[in-house]
Amino acid sequence: MHLFKLKDSWCFLPWMLFISWTSHHIRDGIRHGLWMCPFGKTSPLPFWLYVITTSSLPHICSFAMYLTGTRQLMSSKHGIHIDV
Helix, strand or coil, X not given: CCCCCCCCXXXXXHHHHHHHHHHHHHHHXXXXXXXXXXXXXXXXXXXXXXXHHXXXXXXXXXXXXXXXXXXXXXXXXXXXXXXX
């Protein structure tokens, strides 16, 4: 981060953690199902739902970053264009 002068790059770290955490649990949901805290487990997810959800996560986060202003902050401060 210091080499590329990205001192404020922590602002997109939560988005990366969300994508990695969510895609990991969705992948595990193929075998075991998803665990919803008060409701219990679901049945295992179909493979097509896994593929669609995993491939759409970056687009959903990109849109959420647009709504919260994270994309504009990174573009204006550091010249990084974040767009999926």
